[in-house]
Amino acid sequence: MRKICFILLAGIFLSCDGDPIEEGVETTIEGTIYDKQNEIPFENLKLKVAEYKVHRSGIYTNREFIQWIDSTYTDQYGEFYLKFKTSGRGDYYKFVVETKPNIWDYHQSVFEIPYIGKSLSLDLDLLHFYPVNLVIEVKDIEHLPVSLNLRHYQDLEDITTGSGTVERLIYADKNSDTEVAFGRKIAPNQYERYTVIIPATNTSELTNYNLTINNSDFKPTE
Incomplete structure (x- = not known):
């Protein structure tokens, strides 16, 4: 009986999801997106933040997309500054570069945001096609x-x-x-x-x- 109870409790524990990050936690990301090969910046490139909720079941993890939480554009120098706040619904965030057919992104355009509630710096080298x-x-x-x-x-x-x-x-x-x-x-x-x-x-x-x-x-x- 004890073994059965232990297995049931272990299964419940492994299936539990973490709590969402509280609402209103502010994070800033700033940097430059530049084409080093052609020595020109990427102007008016859209950047956005995706919010997810992580669900865990045993050894499996699923990230449920919640919403695009905020966005901005690069300026004429390829520089950007993006400030966003958590909604209270998610616990995992990604920074996404909205590329086009005439842009090659060595990094596949998507980056995990490792720290929420802090200021981050991100400089990217992309290539114009x-x-x-x-x-x-x-x-x-x-x-x-x-x-x-x-x-x-x-x-x-x-x-x-x-x-x-x-x-x-x-x-x-x-x-x-x-x-x-x-x-x-x-x-x-x-x-x-x-x-x-x-x-x-x-x-x-x-x-x-x-x-x-x-x-x-x-x-x-x-």
């Missing part, structure tokens, strides 16, 4: 659709026509070559791939890059 319009001549392509994939994920529409000209707008680091991988499915668990290297544009202006893909360009993936 610039537009490149791919003008793609498609020649007798089979096994459609063909997907386009970049190392830095971008949501690009598949190519669904076997012949003709299609255009896709991508964003790339102007100082480095960009790899674009075209992929298609031949059969269940059988795929082919064709990779094109787009040379560095060395400009922040929109540029066009013409390329041709043929059916024979695709090779089996390893």
Whole structure:
């Protein structure tokens, strides 16, 4: 009987959630978001704080999103100052950079705020991407659709026509070559791939890059 009671009490203990942080606790975060490679700040970039409630059950932890609790924008120098107060409903907070397709964030845009009720400093190095319009001549392509994939994920529409000209707008680091991988499915668990290297544009202006893909360009993936 004692063993059963102990197990029940242990289960209740492990399933208990912590109390929310009391309402009105003030935290400040300040810093600079800069593109060191291109030596320019990130202006008018939205920054926000997410509030969560942590739920624990045994060895499992679940973070329930409560709300976006506050936000701000970077100024012309990439500097920001964000002051927020706890609502009394949460006990876990994240600092989020609202990025766009033309921004690469080495840090995945999300940071845990380790201390609530204190002043924190956070400086970030991000990278500007610039537009490149791919003008793609498609020649007798089979096994459609063909997907386009970049190392830095971008949501690009598949190519669904076997012949003709299609255009896709991508964003790339102007100082480095960009790899674009075209992929298609031949059969269940059988795929082919064709990779094109787009040379560095060395400009922040929109540029066009013409390329041709043929059916024979695709090779089996390893």
